[in-house]
Amino acid sequence: MAAVKSRRSQHTADTRAALLKAARRLFAQRGYGAVSLDEVCARARLTKGALYHHFENKQDLFLGVYEQVEDDLLRAGEDAAAPDADFWNLLSGAGRAFLDVCARPDTRQIILDAPAVLGWAKARAAEERSALGQLQAGIEAAVEGGVIESSAPAILAHLLFALFHEAGMTVAASSDAEGARAAVSAELDRMILGLRPRRTV
Secondary structure, eight states, rough: OHHHHHHHHHHHHHHHHHOOOOHHHHHHHHHHHOOOOHHHHHTTTHHHHHHHHOSHHHHHHHHHHHHHHEEEEHHHHHHHHOOOOOOOHHHHHHHHHHHHHHHHHTTHHHHHHHHHHHHHHHHHHHHHHHHHHHHHHHHHHHTTTTOOSSSSSHHHHHHHHHHHHHHHHHHHHOOOOOHHHHHHHHHHHHHHHHTSSSOOO
């Protein structure tokens, strides 16, 4: 019985993964509005019934794809962290990694579509579960450790995330994503590192 349940669970996970993979590729290539659920099912070689077993509708499917992109942003930030880096270099490295993901062909259109497709509340909830949540935890630890001054670290995290988010949207919307990434990264670094307390002699 346990083996049967295990195989069923694996099949369910594989089906969901196939649908998300197909949807992500299509949404990235042509945008949310130009993709039909029939196309997604055909690309995944699954039926509409299988799709509706996992997702309520097209918007729910897009949310699943957007959550994958948010996970990519989270992992990029974690991977950019050198073990011996201080808070400011960690933040700077995370910013560059964030922009790298936003410049990628498989994420740019999805990032641009998300606010209109999901609305502010759903998009923000996905962000809070991943990149924004990571940023807030880092800032709260930095405040507790005396690295940065703030009486409201959660608010500071939201403000900094808005900076990251706008920088990412600028890169994603550019016709020259790589060129924009370099220029935006330089300005983002200036703003982030400009927050660092100056040492007094």
